[in-house]
Amino acid sequence: MIEVIDLKKAFGSNNVLNGITETINEGEIVAVIGPSGSGKSTFLRCLNCLEDPTSGSIIFEGKDLADMKVDINLSRRHIGMVFQQFNLFNNKTVLQNICMAPVYIANSDLRKVKRTNRKNKFLNLFRKKKVEMLEITAEKKQIKLEAEANAMRLLKRIGLEDKANAYPSTLSGGQKQRIAIIRALAMNPKVMLFDEPTSALDPEMVGEVLDLIKAVAEDGMTMVIVTHEMGFAREVANRVFFMDEGIILEQGTPDEVFNHPINQRLKDFLSKVI
Amino acid sequence: MGVKWQVFYDKFITKEAWRTVVDGLWATIEIAVLGLIIGIIIGTVIAMIKMIPKYKTAPKVFSAICDVYVGFFRGTPIISQLLIGYYVLMPALGLNINNVTVAIIVFGMNSGAYISEIMRSGMQSVDPGQLEAARALGLGYWVSMLKVVIPQGIKNILPTLGNEFIALIKETSVVSMIAVVDLTKAFRQIGDSSYEYIIPYTILAAVYLVIVFIISRGIKLLERRLAKVDRSH
Numbered sequence: 177m178i179e180v181i182d183l184k185k186a187f188g189s190n191n192v193l194n195g196i197t198e199t200i201n202e203g204e205i206v207a208v209i210g211p212s213g214s215g216k217s218t219f220l221r222c223l224n225c226l227e228d229p230t231s232g233s234i235i236f237e238g239k240d241l242a243d244m245k246v247d248i249n250l251s252r253r254h255i256g257m258v259f260q261q262f263n264l265f266n267n268k269t270v271l272q273n274i275c276m277a278p279v280y281i282a283n284s285d286l287r288k289v290k291r292t293n294r295k296n297k298f299l300n301l302f303r304k305k306k307v308e309m310l311e312i313t314a315e316k317k318q319i320k321l322e323a324e325a326n327a328m329r330l331l332k333r334i335g336l337e338d339k340a341n342a343y344p345s346t347l348s349g350g351q352k353q354r355i356a357i358i359r360a361l362a363m364n365p366k367v368m369l370f371d372e373p374t375s376a377l378d379p380e381m382v383g384e385v386l387d388l389i390k391a392v393a394e395d396g397m398t399m400v401i402v403t404h405e406m407g408f409a410r411e412v413a414n415r416v417f418f419m420d421e422g423i424i425l426e427q428g429t430p431d432e433v434f435n436h437p438i439n440q441r442l443k444d445f446l447s448k449v450i
Numbered sequence: 451m452g453v454k455w456q457v458f459y460d461k462f463i464t465k466e467a468w469r470t471v472v473d474g475l476w477a478t479i480e481i482a483v484l485g486l487i488i489g490i491i492i493g494t495v496i497a498m499i500k501m502i503p504k505y506k507t508a509p510k511v512f513s514a515i516c517d518v519y520v521g522f523f524r525g526t527p528i529i530s531q532l533l534i535g536y537y538v539l540m541p542a543l544g545l546n547i548n549n550v551t552v553a554i555i556v557f558g559m560n561s562g563a564y565i566s567e568i569m570r571s572g573m574q575s576v577d578p579g580q581l582e583a584a585r586a587l588g589l590g591y592w593v594s595m596l597k598v599v600i601p602q603g604i605k606n607i608l609p610t611l612g613n614e615f616i617a618l619i620k621e622t623s624v625v626s627m628i629a630v631v632d633l634t635k636a637f638r639q640i641g642d643s644s645y646e647y648i649i650p651y652t653i654l655a656a657v658y659l660v661i662v663f664i665i666s667r668g669i670k671l672l673e674r675r676l677a678k679v680d681r682s683h
């Protein structure tokens with residue numbers, strides 16, 4: 177699903193990622209753990225190029241995202257991301273938060289199809305072999321209605337359909353994060369990235385968010401989760417990466433990493449956090 | 451005083467100078483409002499160009515052009531910009547535009563330079579996570595800015611923008627340099643033709659005060675409305 181090849185990232189003279197090569201397979205749930213400042217967030221943010229890699233490749237759907245010529249916006253449609261600080265759009269209602277990107281993207285695709293059709297209709301006048309018109313599956317109005325229906329379905333799933341017209345500032349942290357997760361889901365992503373999704377939450381709200389992530393995982397979503405919740409990593413992940421000083425120092429199944437760590441630094445880390 | 455009032459009354463009502471005053475008021479408002487709108491558009495575009503991460507899409511050239519633009523309009527007096535626009539550029543380009551339009555364009559371009567700085571600080575006051583979240587959903591830089599960052603940024607700078615508008619209203623009083631009859635010019639004509647200045651100039655100042663007061667109230671109301679949007683429901 178995502179193939180990372182010799183990924184390096186430096187901020188100025190600070191080498192944060194020092195050559196990471198890993199493949200994240202379809203359906204896999206990868207937990208990334210490691211001490212603070214080891215480069216976990218940077219690694220995750222390189223996967224969808226929120227940080228541009230200094231060198232190396234990120235192969236997703238046959239394209240190298242690190243290549244500046246690749247249209248990163250097209251790839252990002254299929255890579256959902258959930259942030260520690262939720263980052264719901266403050267100027268939009270919950271429903272607008274969820275619908276904005278799908279609606280905008282569908283509309284801009286629709287405009288592109290129509291433009292192509294107009295061009296071909298004209299050029300067909302001069303062509304011997306006529307070019308077929310592209311099919312238009314939904315008009316503007318319908319796009320919006322479908323997106324809203326989908327958003328309401330997702331809201332119902334998390335029991336927040338009555339918050340559809342509320343603004344983010346009126347919600348609790350747990351509600352915000354769950355909405356941020358379904359906002360990402362509304363794009364039908366092929367993979368989802370989570371950067372410490374529960375670290376900014378009050379303890380009593382951690383559970384509801386973890387439960388939702390678990391439910392999404394059970395639906396077969398491919399996921400990369402940076403987390404400090406070792407219990408959660410152990411329970412949900414198929415594979416655990418231990419990062420230290422910009423490399424993946426050790427990786428394996430949760431059983432291997434948590435119960436039979438090999439590297440001394442991993443052992444030290446685990447003894448501190450568990 | 452009685453005599454002076456009589457002189458003013460003759461001029462204002464009997465000789466219908468009020469018509470010029472109304473036209474002048476209209477010119478002042480037209481120049482300030484349209485200038486502000488043009489200024490906001492130009493300022494927003496400049497601010498967005500200046501905020502594109504440099505190493506990537508944005509050719510540094512655009513950014514440099516913006517610097518020259520802002521430098522010129524902030525570094526020269528508005529009067530000289532008006533004079534150059536009307537007496538130098540227009541004939542040179544062979545254009546035939548009326549002087550009010552020239553004033554609107556010059557004031558728009560001028561306030562664009564100032565607003566670009568205001569706008570930039572407004573956008574910088576928006577949490578970078580907002581832009582990141584929009585980009586992570588696959589939206590492009592410009593769409594993300596327009597739909598998410600700018601609406602929040604504008605809210606933060608509304609008071610400053612209001613001040614810019616007020617400054618603009620007052621600054622438009624120099625447009626008589628290119629023969630526009632604005633509010634100030636209209637009252638000056640009354641004074642000049644009757645040799646009686648006290649009353650027309652006092653009223654002139656009062657009219658500006660009233661306009662500025664109305665704008666300030668309007669901005670306050672708008673701020674309160676927008677603040678409510680976040681909290682209601």
Ligand SMILES: Nc1ncnc2c1ncn2[C@@H]1O[C@H](COP(=O)(O)OP(=O)(O)OP(=O)(O)O)[C@@H](O)[C@H]1O
Nearest residue numbers: 187190192210211212213214215216217218219372
């Ligand atoms: N935008 C940035 N500019 C400069 N340096 C950065 C930037 N982002 C991260 N760094 C640096 O990169 C290093 C790794 O940061 P990163 O956020 O990836 O660590 P982390 O493993 O996620 O830590 P934490 O557990 O605290 O979130 C840190 O030293 C940090 O200062």
Ligand SMILES: [Mg+2]
Nearest residue numbers: 216217218372
């Ligand atoms: Mg981090």
